[in-house]
Amino acid sequence: MRIEADQMYGYFEWLFLHWGLLHGALVAAVMAVLGFFVCYIVAIKQHGPSEGFFVVTRVIYELIARDLPNTTGRRVYALSKLAFQEAIRRRVLVVMAVFIVGLLFGGWFLDSSTDNVARLYISFVMTGTSYLVLLLGLFLSCFSLPADIKSKTIHTIATKPVRSTEIVLGRILGFTAVGTMLLVAMGILSYVFVVRGSDHRHEISEVAADGTGKTSYDARHEHTFEMIAGESGELSQGATNEKKSHKHKVVATVKDGKTVYEVGEPEGLLAARIPVFGKLRFTNRQGEDDTKGLNVGDESEYVAYIEGNSLMSGVWSFNGVTQSRFGDNLPMEMNLKAFRTFKGDIVTGVQGEIILRNPNKQIESERIPFIVREFAIDHKEINRKVKGTVKGEPKEEIDIYEDLAPDGKLEVVIRCTDGGQYFGMAQPDLYLLAGESTFGWNLFKGFFGIWLQMVLIICLGVMFSTFLSGPVAMVATMTALVLGFCGNMAFDIANGKTPGGGPIESMIRMPMQSGAMVDLDLGNKVLETFIKKSDQGIMYTMYALFNALPSFGSFNTSEYVAYGFDIFGGLVARHLTMTMGYFVLTSVIAYFFLKTREMAA
């Protein structure tokens, strides 16, 4: 799972420090100015320059002075209830039946031998829900208003004292209500499906006198376990090893003179870890601070590497490291990558070490060795009391919270100790664990993300349907949806990060079979300059367009749920704010089109 740096921002940090509010205001301002000019040009064609200006400003005036203030809840409710009834009586509940059938068959066809069954099931239900609900929102929102206009049923509404604002709001809220009802039902069924699907039990198949043993083979796996002596000296409690991303507690009780072992429910499958991320920087081979690590040939810049057996390291800086937040021990999890330059001993993992230190570098812990666990999350509970050095002097005991992080600031240094090998790391690959949330609440937040996507689709669909026919509105909405999902890739093209130039240059390169990494060579500098400048104009327009469109992909937080990370409250709040912003923007655009449209034309 890949967590982008911007997803870790807090809500107010995103809003004020990372231009969230400014970006939204800019999009609104640009759309307003652009919209005014487009409307004015159309009005000039129909009415002439001065009358056209009057027409456009009158619509703006009526929105602010008449239509918005006179919008009543009763009429909005009536229209949204109509939209709801229309959807229900058009058998949208068939979608629910499709979902249920999918769940029933999913249990048969999903590969339960996978390493993490819960992750598979969660991905399945959330992806299925997402597709069904988004398609439902698409069809409902794009076809309803055009159908009313075509069948002229809109005449009996437009001839009542109903404002265009009420028509737009009524449709959006009505379809949202339909989708919400289905989403709630799907969410409940998904929860039951995932919990029941991942729940399993084992029996004890063999146990030795030393308290070790093996469980039965159930759900395509078995565990070994080890009992630990309790306070009374009896081997009363234990735990299994970790298999398929979970383990079980084992409890031994004596009944009728016989020891009975009971294996508990799986732990670790349905997690919702609350990670606290730090800021990552690197040190180079000389031990000096550096902003980035090495690139070992993988062109992605998401992961950077540090060389083994050198002064290169990855340093994470954390704030707010307190006992009340993390507990007595410091829980930490890592998901580092290993890059091997020679095979060597491929059975043993690449070795590294962890050092905890105060940012002033005067106090640091001893080196804590570890072997990297690739493709898995490595959980470490670092004891509160560690050995270390203070100003170079060895100390038998250092307290993490009182000595290393008295002001809550702590640095975690990772080094690779194997020569000729490398550790790969990105900022979210190491974090401290501030407890766990509940799976159910996390799943709810994941479904909330789907709900926000659905609301966006409905808003766009209603907006396009105010001036386009049903099928065309659907194509337009789907285009916005696809561009939104491919937003990152499209941004890279628009930003010029993707090698090979812009659209015109790419079209020239293709027949010339010219590689993307070499400069364009047409033998005519003027022509090359013209092409590049034209491409810049196109890419700038693309950049502006993609900035204005909602990035649907970023609203999808199902990976958080599947990989067991708690969805940050700040991220949810950010998505909600963006959705409300697009709701207002699309509603205003829809109002303008509806207001200036002849219903009987």
Place this chain on the structure above:
Amino acid sequence: MTAATAAEPIKTTAASTDSDVVIETRNLGKTYRDFWGRRKVAALKALDIEVKKGEIFGLLGPNGSGKSTTIKLIQGLLFPTSGRAFVFGKDARDVSKNERIGYLPEESYLYKFLNAEETLDFYGRLFDMPAEVRRQRSDQLIKMVGLDRARRRQLREYSKGMTRRIGLAQALINEPDLLILDEPTTGMDPIGSREMKDLIIRLRDEGKTILLCSHQLADVQDVCDRVAILHQGELRELGRVDSLLKVRDVTEVHARGLTEEVKQKIADLIKSSGGELVSLDNPTTTMEELFLDIVRDDRPGQRPSSR
């Protein structure tokens, strides 16, 4: 709807009491253009009419004459290419004027998935009527239009006549001051048409203003106080029905109990006075009155003429 009365002259002599103007069009015109702005059809040209409070005003004309276009311009469903339209002193595009208007469209464009109760409840909400008022009014109207037994059935199961009646009910839900009826008797049987016309007269007598659009000439003649005749988008005639229909150079006399001898004396008198005798014969009733007489006759097999 109430049961139709026995055959007798429909039009009452209620006169309009004041000259308040409810609908006013000034040089109202509509030209349809294509996407490129090229002129396609001049549907309405420079229409100037006034509809006064408390009258039944008819818009008459063949297909394509501009009747529906006029109604749509007055309702704000279309925007004028030239001129303006005012309703209750407000511009036709002002949504707030619709508070006092009831509209029965030509085909009763209603939502087929709703039943009668839900339909009236929905439109009542659009007038911001409180729940209790809506309930009472819906109940009253459903009974008035005779759909009590079918109130829970979806409109998709209604016959054409039933659909017209629920359409009329939704037009009356807000007790409008102005009623706009587009082809109100289309698709109705003679009894239904008669009841509709009686209702229109009754509403006029209650002080409501009615704008009626039709190409059923007999209906317009029966109920309207004034008519405007449109043809190819232009106003060709405007005036009171009785005045427009008066044939000024012919005198009509209705009398009973005349013998053949007296009829002959009348014919001779007309000839000797220099007049032209056009006809001296028994008058004919209308097909509608004959039909209603037969349908309401409780003596099966007996023709009204035999009574």
